Amino acid sequence: MSTEPENLVLQLLRDMRADMAGMRAEMATKADLADLRSEIGSLRADMASDFIDVRREIAGVRKDLGEQIVGLRRAVIEYHTSVVGHGVLISELEARLRRVEQHLDLPPLEAH
Template structure:
């Protein structure tokens, strides 16, 4: 370089260049920190999603099991009711036959079923 004294403008420009270099360094550091934080948040989110999927799958299995048990109970209740109704129907049919035989034996006129 020359032996001439530096001008004020050159000093200011060099200072600005140094300041810009520091700002660029800080921006790069901030960028790297943000990348790291985003990666951490992404990993945490993936973990939460996996956990949520497992919870939902477990809840669905429990719900399916409970529903199956309720269906089995309902079927049992319907079968018991059906058996009971058929049983009553048989008893009523037998009673009607006996009443008919008694009416015939006693020679009673049949009732009008109007």
């Protein structure tokens, strides 16, 4: 005995119809696609808003960092000016001390 159906073509067509019905059940509808488009548009808007917020934050950080750098520069210049000024004063004092030592015929102090 054979297990083949009476009409092989008819059976194959029925199998194809069942497969297509399963595929149709899995396929997205126009409404599903419209919802997906709407969600993608919403996500785009959210991302654009987040991107703008991040750019503003970066601009704020840059501004703060720039102000800190300017303040640091100013502090370094003031310190350098002060140190150079002290160096000049010390050099002048050393020169005067040498002249006093020479005038009084004192031996110079040995460097420690």
